[in-house]
Amino acid sequence: MPASVARPEGTVADTVRRLAGAQKGAQGAPAYSRFVNRKLGRVLAALAFHARLTPNAVTGISAVCTFTGIAVLALVPPSWPTGLTVALLLVLGYAFDSADGQLARLRGGGSPAGEWLDHMVDALKIASLHLALLIGWYRFEYVERGSWLLLPLAFSVVSVVLFFATLLNDALRAQHGARTRAVATGERPSVLRSLLVAPTDYGVLCLVFLLLGTPRVFPWAYALLAAGTAGYLALACVRWFREMGRLTR
Known part of the structure; x- marks a missing residue:
């Protein structure tokens, strides 16, 4: 183990408290990710830290949980047990996804390779989850x-x-040395905004699969999240385009 890597000290509870005081900014984070997933990830990161796991190993655990859930969605007939299994696996995978970054901070910082791996896993799960649902619906x-x-x-x-x-x-923003308005002004993250953007939250999408056993309800709940996410993206793109235009001034 490199000398620069911090070693576990105290109890797991002590480590959880350390992490609670060293969280990244919550500005813009949807409600589930902000209030539930980060706390779950904090506990998992503390456990992984004391187990001497690396951030990449935690990313690997996240990938195994997530893609097992995605495979179940595509290969197993929809039912209440299937929905529960998929939701639990996706929620656990998402929690480990939060844990790898927190573990990296505990160990003294992450690496470009680790960040690349984390984003690649995220990109694959985001693209494949909906396609797996399509396969299951069709089959x-x-x-x-x-x-x-x-x-x-x-x-x-x-x-x-x-x-x-x-x-x-x-x-x-990083290329042009810019920061968001909230970061620049020290504005506190808005709880109301976190709740309003909940339809875009990957964690909420994970929980919706609990309804998979009800064909009359699940498709409409899924459609509602799709519409909410599409609406948010359309509005946000206008704002982001204007923001990017100001970076060169």
Whole structure:
């Protein structure tokens, strides 16, 4: 183990408290990610730290959980047990996804390779989750074949574009030495905004699969999240374009 890597001291509870005081900014984070997933990730990061796991190993655990859930979605007939299994695996994978970055901070900082791996796993899960749902819907005739089958395709496009735009915005801000208005002014993250953007939250999408056993309800709940995410992306793109135009002034 490199000398620069911090070693566990105290109890797991002590480490959790250390992490609680060293969280990254919550500005813009949706409610589930901000109030639930980060706390779950904090506990997992502390446990991983005391188990001497590396951030890349935690990313690997996240990937195994997530892609097992995605495989179940595509290969197992929809039912209440299937929905529960998929939701639990996706929620656990998302929590480990939060834990790897927190673990990296505990160990003294991450690496470009680790960040690359984390983003690649995120990109793959965002693109494949909706396509796996489409496969399951088609194979098991969960919905009437027709316009419903276009919904996961549309949601996949929206999710991928939103993920790409988020990374691109951060990269361009860093390139031009810019910060968001909230960071520059020290503005406190808005709880109301976190709640309003909840439909865009990957964690909320994970929980919606709990309804998979109800064909009359799940497609409409999924459609509602798709519409909310698409609407948010459309409005945000206007704001982001204006923000990027100001970077060169």
